[in-house]
Amino acid sequence: MTIVLTPYWKDGVQKLKMAPQPPPKPAHGLTPPALDDNVHAIRTLTQFRSKTSGLEKYIFLSMLKHENEEMFYKLCLENMAEFTPIIYTPTVGEACQKWSQIYRRPEGMYISIKDKGKILPILKSWPKLDDARISVVTDGSRILGLGDLGVNGMGISIGKLSLYIAGAGIRPGSTVPICLDLGTNTQKYLEDPLYLGARHNRVPEREMTEFMDEFMNAMAVTYPKLLIQFEDFSTDNAFRYLERYRNKYPLFNDDIQGTGAVVLSGFLNAAKLSSEASGQPLTSQRILFFGAGSAGVGVAMQLMSFFTLQGLSEQEARERIWLVDSQGLVFDARGKMAEHKKYFSRKDYNGSPITDLLDIIEYVKPTALLGLSTTANAFHSGVLQAMASLNPRPIIFPLSNPVHLSECSFSDAVKHTNGTVLFASGSPFPEQRDPTTPNKTLYPGQGNNMYIFPGLGLGAIIAKVERVTDSMVEASSLGLAHSLTEDERKADLLYPRVERIRDISAIVAKEVIRAAQKAKVDRATQLRTMSDSQLVALIKGKMWNPSV
């Protein structure tokens, strides 16, 4: 059997034999006499920790996954807080940027625009055809906040799927990383002799849509049990292909829906604390979005349900949300604007454009400031102080990834709000001392869709859904919000500790299955009669665990 698992070299498609399986345990006498899995885990972790840069650690773990997958996931599960910043944001961002330099072996499928008209046989050559359950598909056009990385975006599909396995116990053999190669508009890559993708600009929209139609149809034919996660498509395409396929195939867009769900969840917990401190009702929250792309608008759409769940009408909910883009406050009288911004564009402002964030804050008087702008340090000291002067507990979520593009750091947020901030960021930051209470530690939340997609995907797979409905996405969010333990609430955490990711994914998956049942999109109808505890037990029982 041959399989297209490698990127392209010039015009040719390199065909490789199937990727080698991990070797069976060596016969007695071929390993050192005292080799023991538990001690070897310590040895491997020590080797990992001896690497000095994030990228070296990433490469080490990537090779470990290839050579000893069970050990990789065992260590990952036991050291989630230490491993996620390496296999995921921020280090995965650097790995993607340098993908053409660090590439070593096939680990997913690359489907090129040159394969148009013959995508089906390529998909059929995937070695674990019948096992395929979840695919993360990117076209590399907006990887984290790093822009168009072309086929270098493969690293993000692989990273997300590692979190499906570690975080939700999806079987490793059921995951299918895919990177679509539709060209790149990044000149640096086109000129890089090591670049692994097609060496031309991105193809026009019509050609891409024809390609996508063929690809999606071929995916459904080849993998009838597959759920698709669209990842890191540039904003126009993210909205376009979500709308085009969401009622036809089981899929969701992680940046629009996964991010919306994770932020709604953290916001629900933050808003309770903020309203307790201000004495104002939850409905008085005023949310300012700095960034109005797929993530900003996706989150804004999801936060509508924060208000409607409190009894506000759709119109009232919409009035509690303001968007800012690179031209400043988004308002109708500004003139022509992208389709996805229109719904939240303000109708009640007719003045001249307001572009400075401090002026916008003065005008809106937000209780919450959410950053999805890819603009590092946009929440500077003046912005943080302004938020703190308006609110006893300001909600500040700098959600852009990776770390170096975050709108502010946790230490700055703590410093300039005198420790009152309710904080969540897209990438992790270290904890801080409370400036006002000796010996008290303040913990940053990680408002990253990694808390949602593993459980959402697992629930959708177990329920064998025909579609992913908005109600399933909302249920994943509420499941996450309610999964905080008493201890976590006492520490004012907005998200559960990442070490509990498996438990959280089980809760999220259960809520997703229940919502799928309500919407009647579940094909595993035998689950409908189970009690909640039976369902959670079933979900946990289905989770794959490393055997070492």
Ligand SMILES: NC(=O)C1=CN([C@@H]2O[C@H](COP(=O)(O)OP(=O)(O)OC[C@H]3O[C@@H](n4cnc5c(N)ncnc54)[C@H](OP(=O)(O)O)[C@@H]3O)[C@@H](O)[C@H]2O)C=CC1
């Ligand atoms: N925490 C999480 O789980 C997630 C985080 N993200 C992060 O969100 C970020 C945005 O992603 P996405 O929405 O897809 O990206 P886009 O590029 O589509 O959106 C960026 C938005 O920010 C606006 N913007 C850019 N520069 C400025 C500026 N100087 N001032 C004000 N606004 C500005 C853009 O304005 P304009 O529209 O005018 O161009 C656009 O609206 C990324 O960094 C990504 O990593 C994404 C998904 C999940």
Ligand SMILES: CC(=O)C(=O)O
């Ligand atoms: C987290 C994520 O999906 C992003 O930054 O794009």
Ligand SMILES: [Mg+2]
């Ligand atoms: Mg993403």
